[in-house]
Amino acid sequence: MQPIWAVGLMTGTVLDGNIDVALLKTDGETVETFGAYTLHPYPPEIRSLLEETLSQARAWNFEGPDPAIFAQAEEALTLAQSQAVKELVASAGLSMGDIGIVGFHGQSVLHRAPTRERIGATRQLGNGELMASILGCKVAYDFRSADVRAGGQGAPLAPTYHAALLRSLDTTGDSAVLNLGGVANVSWWDGKDLIIGFDTGPANAPLNDFMKARGLGDMDRGGKLGASGKVDDERLAKLLEHPYLNAPYPKSLDRFDFTAAMADGLDDATGAATLSAFTAAAVGKGLDLLPRRPKRLIVSGGGRHNPTIMSMLESRAGVTAVSADEFGWRGDAVEAECFAYLAVRVLRGLPISFPTTTGAPKPLQGGRLAG
Numbered sequence: 001m002q003p004i005w006a007v008g009l010m011t012g013t014v015l016d017g018n019i020d021v022a023l024l025k026t027d028g029e030t031v032e033t034f035g036a037y038t039l040h041p042y043p044p045e046i047r048s049l050l051e052e053t054l055s056q057a058r059a060w061n062f063e064g065p066d067p068a069i070f071a072q073a074e075e076a077l078t079l080a081q082s083q084a085v086k087e088l089v090a091s092a093g094l095s096m097g098d099i100g101i102v103g104f105h106g107q108s109v110l111h112r113a114p115t116r117e118r119i120g121a122t123r124q125l126g127n128g129e130l131m132a133s134i135l136g137c138k139v140a141y142d143f144r145s146a147d148v149r150a151g152g153q154g155a156p157l158a159p160t161y162h163a164a165l166l167r168s169l170d171t172t173g174d175s176a177v178l179n180l181g182g183v184a185n186v187s188w189w190d191g192k193d194l195i196i197g198f199d200t201g202p203a204n205a206p207l208n209d210f211m212k213a214r215g216l217g218d219m220d221r222g223g224k225l226g227a228s229g230k231v232d233d234e235r236l237a238k239l240l241e242h243p244y245l246n247a248p249y250p251k252s253l254d255r256f257d258f259t260a261a262m263a264d265g266l267d268d269a270t271g272a273a274t275l276s277a278f279t280a281a282a283v284g285k286g287l288d289l290l291p292r293r294p295k296r297l298i299v300s301g302g303g304r305h306n307p308t309i310m311s312m313l314e315s316r317a318g319v320t321a322v323s324a325d326e327f328g329w330r331g332d333a334v335e336a337e338c339f340a341y342l343a344v345r346v347l348r349g350l351p352i353s354f355p356t357t358t359g360a361p362k363p364l365q366g367g368r369l370a371g
Helices: 043-060 067-090 130-137 147-149 159-166 206-212 221-227 232-240 269-288 307-318 334-348
Strands: 006-012 019-027 031-041 099-112 123-125 139-141 173-179 183-189 193-204 296-300 322-323 368-370
Touching: 006 067, 006 334, 019 067, 019 334, 031 334, 043 067, 043 099, 067 099, 067 123, 067 130, 067 269, 099 130, 099 334, 099 368, 123 269, 130 368, 139 334, 159 183, 159 193, 159 334, 173 193, 173 269, 173 334, 183 269, 193 206, 193 269, 206 269, 221 269, 221 307, 232 269, 269 307, 296 307, 307 322
Parallel strands: 006 099, 099 139, 173 296, 296 322
Antiparallel strands: 006 019, 019 031, 099 123, 139 368, 173 183, 183 193
C-alpha cells in the first residue's frame, strides 16, 4: 500500500483542555512525512462536562446502565473533535478528500485491567459513525475493546508506533520510549522482532490533581514546586512497595489507580517533590523488568516539560532521559500521531496489539471502521 495522509486525535485523561490533532503520511508500517500538528482547545463547557463525566464513570465502575452523561459527553466531544480535524486539514492546505482515514481514540473514562478471575473492561467515548458522517471520510475508532474482549489489557497501544519511530533512530535496543501523560508507559524494541510495552506507574495525573486540590494551579509548571521541596524518602519507600510495580508485564493502569492521596499529610513542596520522585522511581522499576535495561529514554508527553521529573529520571531511575524533540520528533504530538498510524493499520487489517504489549493471546487486529 502507498502511504496515505491520516489524521490522529488524542485527548488524555489528564484533561488539560486540549485536543491533540496530528497529520501523518504513513502506510501503517513506516512513517513517510510528519504533517501539521496542533493543540485545539476544548470550549470550557466541554472541559467541565468531561471532568464530571470522569467522576460519574468512577462511581459507575462498569456496574449497571451507562450514566446519562455519557451520551451527552460523547456527542459533544465528537462534534468538537470533528471540527478540530477540519481546521487542521484546512490549515495544512489540504481538503478532507486528501485524507485517507482519521484515527479517533475518543475519551477514556474508565479502564480496568484484567485479573486471573475476570477479563478487563475499558470505555472510551467517541461516536465514530457520527464523525465519519460529519467529515465525509473513513474513521477508525474504539481501538481497545477487541483486545480487552480477547483477554488483553487494552493498553498500551503506542509501542507499535514507537518502534516505527525507533527504526530510523536506534536499532540496538539501547533506547526506549517513555510517554509521560496521565499515566507513564514505556516501549522497548530489541531492534528485530520483539516489541514490549507496559504502564510503569503514574505520570502527571496525581501531581496535577494535587496542585488543583491545594489551589496551586492545574499543574506544577516548570517543576518549580517539586524542585523547591525535599522528597519524603520514607513515604517514597513505602509507595515503591506497591505490588503493581514489581508485577510482570503485560500490565496497565487506570488514571486513578495511583492518586494524589499518596501525598496526604505532606506540605505543598514536599508533596510535589515526593509525587515527582515516585513517577521517576516507578519508571526505574519498570526498566528493571525489561529483557535488557535501556541506557536512554526518549521522553514524549506533557511530563517531559517538567525538569524536576526529567532530572529525577536520571537520579532515581538510573537512565539518561532526553526529550523526544531533540531527535526531531514532536513530543506533544506523538500520541495523536500514534492514532493516525494505528488507523492506517486498522484500514489495512494489520494487528495493533500483541502478546508482549497488551497480553493479547496473539497479534490482534482492533478498532472499528466507520464511513
